[in-house]
Amino acid sequence: MNPQPPAPTCVRHPNRPTGLACTRCGRPACAECLRPAAVGQHCVDCLRQDQRDVVPVRTVAGARTAAKPVPYVTYALIAVNVAVFAVTAAQAKSLLDNQRGSALFLDWVLYVPAVAEGEWWRVLGSGFLHYGPIHLLLNMFALYVVGRDAELVLGRLRYLAVYLVSLLGGSAAVMVFAQNTVTAGASGAVYGLFGAITVILIRLRQSPNQMLILIGINVFISFSLPGISLWGHLGGLAAGTIATLGVLFLPQWLQAKSPEAARLIGWVAVAFVAIVALSVVGATALTLAV
Known part of the structure; x- marks a missing residue:
């Protein structure tokens, strides 16, 4: 009888076996490291990469705009x-x-x-x-x-x-x-x-x-x-x-x-x-x- 392969572990928490994976990069991830997305779920690393890739919205003076601007x-x-x-x-x-x-x-x-x-x-x-x-x-x-x-x-x-x-x-x-x-x-x-x-x-x-x-x-x-x-x-x-x-x-x-x-x-x-x-x-x- 062939032994079962070990369950994959979360890429950010190697001590946590998981059957889940990021639908974007395909890497295994635990529930704590996944976030709901429009299609499937994305890992926090992919979400951070998205934030880095987004060009910040600026005013006509070149100042960054904030979601809740406070003067x-x-x-x-x-x-x-x-x-x-x-x-x-x-x-x-x-x-x-x-x-x-x-x-x-x-x-x-x-x-x-x-x-x-x-x-x-x-x-x-x-x-x-x-x-x-x-x-x-x-x-x-x-x-x-x-x-x-x-x-x-x-x-x-x-x-x-x-x-x-x-x-x-x-x-x-x-x-x-x-x-x-x-x-x-x-x-x-x-x-x-x-x-x-x-x-x-x-x-x-x-x-x-x-x-x-x-x-x-x-x-x-x-x-x-x-x-x-x-x-x-x-x-x-x-x-x-x-x-x-x-x-x-x-x-x-x-x-x-x-x-x-x-x-x-x-x-x-x-x-x-x-x-x-x-x-x-x-x-x-x-x-x-x-």
């Missing part, structure tokens, strides 16, 4: 702004008048003569300060509304870069055109995101009219009401718009040969806007220091 950077920026406001309010011992008596506010607010004396951190730090809770709430609401969509299209790192470049652009404009003011707030960066969303809509071939109307209304308000940093808003709007144009349109204009080249061109464009803004700040500071 983590936008939430983080809001959290940082709220935390800085809480520190200034605690130092000033006042929620409504948080700038007086707050050492952090005095150290970070954008005061052009202080920047000229070497306090360069004010150029960025001032963008995380706010004059009272209403100022904070208005800016954070706008950041929440426009930031989520901008982050999902641009990708987290490029979105953060555009935000910071917009902030720099607003500070640069204040350095040149509003040297006798004391400026604080995330408005410059938010205006930059207004411009970014407008460029994104144009790139997606959607009507930007609503954003253009919103920008026009806000610019009119900046002209009309005293105490609002008009140049901070305009500088941020210009920087954010130009940086996003570089990310979304410059690779196409330069006929980038690959997605990697397109992303590199976008980063170079953002870096160029940042360098220009920093150069303006530096040149203005040196001029005032002389």
Whole structure:
């Protein structure tokens, strides 16, 4: 009597005899290593290979799309702004008048003569300060509304870069055109995101009219009401718009040969806007220091 051949064992668990097999590769596999498929069942190794072979879906900016996109950077920026406001309010011992008596506010607010004396951190730090809770709430609401969509299209790192470049652009404009003011707030960066969303809509071939109307209304308000940093808003709007144009349109204009080249061109464009803004700040500071 001929002996029976040994039962096949799972390729991933050699100590487990099995009568099952992957309908794709034909290798024996235990029930734990198999997953239901449209036809038969596939082993986990074949499923992983499928995932590696699938080309990831990307946005027009080259950012990967997620099944459940969460704008983590936008939430983080809001959290940082709220935390800085809480520190200034605690130092000033006042929620409504948080700038007086707050050492952090005095150290970070954008005061052009202080920047000229070497306090360069004010150029960025001032963008995380706010004059009272209403100022904070208005800016954070706008950041929440426009930031989520901008982050999902641009990708987290490029979105953060555009935000910071917009902030720099607003500070640069204040350095040149509003040297006798004391400026604080995330408005410059938010205006930059207004411009970014407008460029994104144009790139997606959607009507930007609503954003253009919103920008026009806000610019009119900046002209009309005293105490609002008009140049901070305009500088941020210009920087954010130009940086996003570089990310979304410059690779196409330069006929980038690959997605990697397109992303590199976008980063170079953002870096160029940042360098220009920093150069303006530096040149203005040196001029005032002389």
